[in-house]
Amino acid sequence: MRAAGIEMTHVPYRGATAAVNEIVAGHVPVGFTGMSSVVPLLADKRVRLLATSTSSRASQLPDVPTVAETVPGFSFVPWCALLVPAHTPPEIVARLNTAAVTALKDPTVRARLAELGFEVVGGTPEQLAVAVRAEFARMGDLIRAANIRE
Amino acid sequence: MAARSLRTLLAWFGLPGLVLAGCLTSSATSLAQAPTYPDRPVRLLVPLAAASAVDVVARLVSEKMSDSLGQRFYVENQPGAAGLLGMRAGARAAPDGYTVVVANDSVITMLPNMKADAGYDPLKDFLPVTQLVGIDRAPDAAGCERERAHHACTSEAGRHQLYVRGASAVRSTSPRSCSCAPPGSR
Numbered sequence: 001m002r003a004a005g006i007e008m009t010h011v012p013y014r015g016a017t018a019a020v021n022e023i024v025a026g027h028v029p030v031g032f033t034g035m036s037s038v039v040p041l042l043a044d045k046r047v048r049l050l051a052t053s054t055s056s057r058a059s060q061l062p063d064v065p066t067v068a069e070t071v072p073g074f075s076f077v078p079w080c081a082l083l084v085p086a087h088t089p090p091e092i093v094a095r096l097n098t099a100a101v102t103a104l105k106d107p108t109v110r111a112r113l114a115e116l117g118f119e120v121v122g123g124t125p126e127q128l129a130v131a132v133r134a135e136f137a138r139m140g141d142l143i144r145a146a147n148i149r150e
Numbered sequence: 151m152a153a154r155s156l157r158t159l160l161a162w163f164g165l166p167g168l169v170l171a172g173c174l175t176s177s178a179t180s181l182a183q184a185p186t187y188p189d190r191p192v193r194l195l196v197p198l199a200a201a202s203a204v205d206v207v208a209r210l211v212s213e214k215m216s217d218s219l220g221q222r223f224y225v226e227n228q229p230g231a232a233g234l235l236g237m238r239a240g241a242r243a244a245p246d247g248y249t250v251v252v253a254n255d256s257v258i259t260m261l262p263n264m265k266a267d268a269g270y271d272p273l274k275d276f277l278p279v280t281q282l283v284g285i286d287r288a289p290d291a292a293g294c295e296r297e298r299a300h301h302a303c304t305s306e307a308g309r310h311q312l313y314v315r316g317a318s319a320v321r322s323t324s325p326r327s328c329s330c331a332p333p334g335s336r
Contacts, residue, residue, distance in 0.1 A: 015199055036203045066319065080204045080283020081255040082211075083276040085245040092187050092247035093279055100280045103214030112210055116203075116281035128278035132258060136272060139259040148264055 004071050023047055034078050035117030053077065058117075079121070081128055097125055173196020182257065187247050191222040195243070195251045199229040207282055208252040223250075233257035234268060241275035251276065 013019035016037040023031040024046045041047050049064045053076040057066055067074040082100055103109055104122045113120055194212050198204045212223040228236035237257050245247035262268040
């Protein structure tokens with residue numbers, strides 16, 4: 001919004017499902033949410049996609065422009081990860097990593113995740129550590145700059 | 151090797167075989183701890199509601215993890231306060247491998263930046279296991295070079311776009327979130 005020079009009123013919901021329901025009902029004019037909450041509604045045109053939030057267009061939604069096409073450089077991708085409490089033994093972290101990465105390679109899991117609009121990532125604990133540190137710093141900068149507080 | 155020299159040492163001092171066996175068993179147990187993990191069900195703690203995006207991913211992955219590790223991985227949702235409650239529970243859980251947290255970017259990178267009293271530090275209270283879905287893995291060495299170059303570019307794979315703002319980058323192969331509006335709205 002800052003980059004685009006527009007103002008919007010933020011309406012907080014308890015979860016994406018509740019927010020998307022309000023958009024479908026027309027109570028809220030526009031929403032910003034994860035693709036998995038919206039993809040199932042596309043078939044019967046219950047919502048209209050305005051834009052996707054990452055750098056390139058979705059392969060399954062080639063006609064939907066990216067926000068970056070209007071606001072150059074814009075990129076925002078939700079993600080999720082496995083963590084364990086600090087001091088969990090490294091051998092256990094390694095076993096969990098192997099099992100999770102194997103799970104992500106399973107064709108039925110991949111197909112289901114793709115259907116829901118998720119991109120399978122996987123990777124090592126070290127790669128996740130780098131990503132978490134970078135994203136934590138980036139979000140911290142963004143949140144302080146916009147003075148976002150709960 | 152160590153066992154043999156221990157045995158030699160003990161034989162040297164004429165200690166009974168029974169004591170020796172006891173020593174070896176206890177040392178073998180501690181050494182074998184990781185290979186026997188998991189020997190009981192593992193809790194996948196999801197700090198968000200059932201049927202949320204994270205929950206769906208956790209359930210899909212947990213089934214296959216159960217298959218490959220031979221123990222049940224069960225999802226336990228602890229929603230509340232936008233994920234704070236579950237994350238606090240995860241931070242306080244025993245670090246024994248029987249609690250694994252499945253969390254999203256919001257609870258890992260946003261909430262603790264928004265609340266001074268979040269009650270957990272994602273960088274200190276947790277260890278990373280793996281990313282599941284979302285952004286592509288952290289930039290490799292070549293990616294970091296490009297990051298410093300401060301412009302959008304393509305990685306060696308030729309398909310990853312790398313866009314750079316400030317000091318950090320987010321790389322992805324396809325969009326995973328979107329803006330949407332009711333049909334017919336302008």
